[in-house]
Amino acid sequence: MNLMEEQSTEDRRPWHGPPWWRRWGEEPRGFRLPWRSTVLLTAFVVVGTHFSAHHQRGGRAPLDALAFVLVLVASGALLWRQRHPVLVVFVTAAAAMVYLGAGYPFGPVLLTVAVGCFSALVAGHRRAAWAAVGMFWAGHVLVAHWLYRWLPPPGDTAASWGQELVVAAWVAALVALAELVRVRREQWARERAERAQAARRRADQERLRIARELHDILAHNISVITVQAGVGLALLDSDPEQARTALITIKAAGKEALGEVRQVLDTLRTPGDAPRAPAPGLDRLPELVEQAGHAGLTVTVEGESPRLAPGTDLAAFRIVQEALTNVVRHSGSRQARVHLDGTAGVLRLRVDDDGPASGADAGGSGSGLAGMRERAAALGGTLEAGPRPGGGFRVIAVLPLTVSPEEPQKRGATPEDREDR
Structure with a gap:
């Protein structure tokens, strides 16, 4: 706490006497x-x-x-x-x-x-x-x-009473002017408080957005790294070539995580500048399936994604990414299915796995599910997650399609682009 904050704290100490009187000479510092x-x-x-x-x-x-x-x-x-x-x-x-x-x-x-x-x-x-x-x-x-x-x-x-009327008019004008100034000051104070509250609300929303981004990026890639590290250690002596493949996957996952974390951090350093690389979307779903395959999870994709606004595209990608990460980390199943349906003005995402939970709930017990729900709610959509009737776990997200016909199709970053980050 700096000196100005200490002075402000001193000024806010409660006074237990009448609100209009304080001890003579008790002035706040500064x-x-x-x-x-x-x-x-x-x-x-x-x-x-x-x-x-x-x-x-x-x-x-x-x-x-x-x-x-x-x-x-x-x-x-x-x-x-x-x-x-x-x-x-x-x-x-x-x-x-x-x-x-x-x-x-x-x-x-x-x-x-x-x-x-x-x-x-x-x-x-x-x-x-x-x-x-x-x-x-x-x-x-x-x-x-x-x-x-x-x-x-x-x-x-x-x-004379005429003089009294003049004095009364003078007093009334003075009081009216003072009341007008008081009302204006109160209005300005309310507006400043509302602006400050709106700024704090925007800062909180931005903080939660960045926390969700970092969680989804790190959780997914670190899960892949952890699985491949275990494979590499297990096969280091018996199958060196397979262990080498696991190390290559670890390197690629680490580079991917580093690139996406840098992109998030760049938005903090230069909040007004456009990002240097496109935000990920469902066009990168094949890469996500490939990364899950390196972690030992076979993913089947059904349906196609319609054109989406950048924010909806990013949210859909992160929801699928987090759902697959939870399958890798918490489910005993080695198979998962992703179903896409873009009809009736909404995008329906469904991620299923068939296996039982391995040491924890299949859907995860941390902030992953909360982050997915926040992403869907921020776009006016919904997200449901829970056990399937026949076993396994299911995540269903419904996101509105808000893309305009004139908006060009967003391209994903190529492997060469990510290599240059």
């Missing part, structure tokens, strides 16, 4: 306070307050030390508006309410309340923002229409 905007806003409020005082002489109380303290408190609190928006909105509202209640000139101090309320609403603390604005509004009405008799400046009169 958190940066908005110093620049707060300093600029404070300077604007202070200068604007001076300017307002010069234009409201005689009607409001003159500025003194308390006025500047209240202005600085209201402006300085905005430094924590992103980290503690609820606390900030109440501090700015209270400071502005005391400022106006003391009779000081109207001015930019009201902007601090607007910024605090805006920050709280955007952060999702709607109740707190509305409560703070309501408190400020109630205090303003109380001072402007009742307490003005006993508060400075002396001789002040009640505010």
Whole structure:
């Protein structure tokens, strides 16, 4: 785990108090306070307050030390508006309410309340923002229409209700804008989460696809290598020529596995590039039958395959390959039958063997059957596997034919092509 991940973990530690309050000063590592905007806003409020005082002489109380303290408190609190928006909105509202209640000139101090309320609403603390604005509004009405008799400046009169309507319109516009920004931010957050989830889903699907490819490639070729290695060891002294043939088969199976693994790995290194060799399909079924023959399994093919889309062709080839591999590894039978039927808009694959299981289920107990089912399901097809009524094991796959008439027939890689990999 790197430093940024550690910092992110620190930030996600649960807080067991109220959701809008954390201990003062408890900032996440790497958190940066908005110093620049707060300093600029404070300077604007202070200068604007001076300017307002010069234009409201005689009607409001003159500025003194308390006025500047209240202005600085209201402006300085905005430094924590992103980290503690609820606390900030109440501090700015209270400071502005005391400022106006003391009779000081109207001015930019009201902007601090607007910024605090805006920050709280955007952060999702709607109740707190509305409560703070309501408190400020109630205090303003109380001072402007009742307490003005006993508060400075002396001789002040009640505010007009037209002025109250203007303030109410200003507050409503501010709240509406903040709510709009909050909704847009939530929408953007949902869209980002959906994109991230879709990316994770695509990554998981790609990981499963590569796992299936590697499993099918390695399981088949290693099964051939294992069988031929046993034959070679058994005949090394009694029949050296047959042992040599077994070693040649092992070499060919190893080269085949290495070439296909490289092709899979190339898609990881350059995901946007086209593969350097065609993906295997049912046109390579004779090679598959020949490899099974080297492993001691006689395979009979019945029927012909129609033209298939590349993805369907690859899935069909891998399903037959895995089914024959399971016969070699798990069945006592030395014969298997592959039946192909491409009618009624679907390709029906059936792989049968007659022998009993040898130490394990004939169909295999690992991830091979699960991988075949995933391949069929990814194309909208189905796969069934289980014991046959008369003995042995049967795999039946039904895959939809999705090839278009204009799509050219996909060619398989020739032995010379594979030699160059």
